Amino acid sequence: MFRKRDDSPRKMVQGNWKCSKCGTDITELPFEPSGDLPLFCSACHRERMNERRGNDRGGFQRQMVQGNWKCAKCGVDITQLPFQPKEGQEILCRDCYKAQKGY
Ligand SMILES: [Zn+2]
Ligand SMILES: [Zn+2]
Incomplete structure (x- = not known):
């Protein structure tokens, strides 16, 4: 026979929030x-x-921008970026970007 270990396995937290999308309480x-x-x-x-x-609606997918850039640091070719670079913006390849961030 199936026996529950806990009376309330899912504990609900009471509070007062608002939905980030539709504003419902x-x-x-x-x-x-x-x-x-x-x-x-x-x-x-x-x-x-x-x-x-x-996922064909694309709302939560990261859009990759296709193009032809060069890494400002190591000169490697970059063919896609997760953002649209501004004119004159320094573009780094993934490795250099990581190195700069200190990962
Ligand atoms: Zn909602
Ligand atoms: Zn690089």
């Missing part, structure tokens, strides 16, 4: 929200999940 969450993470009501949460699955 949220009074309970299945987790303790941390920092400035966006919160979503159950309807918007479901919508987000659907969007992530059918």
Whole structure:
């Protein structure tokens, strides 16, 4: 026979938040929200999940910009970037970018 170990396996956290998308009041969450993470009501949460699955809407996908640049540091060819570079902007390849950031 199936026996539950815990009376309430999913503890709901009570509070007073607003959905980051539609502004609906949220009074309970299945987790303790941390920092400035966006919160979503159950309807918007479901919508987000659907969007992530059918990703041809592109809303949450990182758009890569195709082009032909050179790394300002090592001179390697760069054919795509995760952003549209501004004119005169120094472009670094992934390795140099990481090195500069100190990873
Ligand atoms: Zn919502
Ligand atoms: Zn480089």
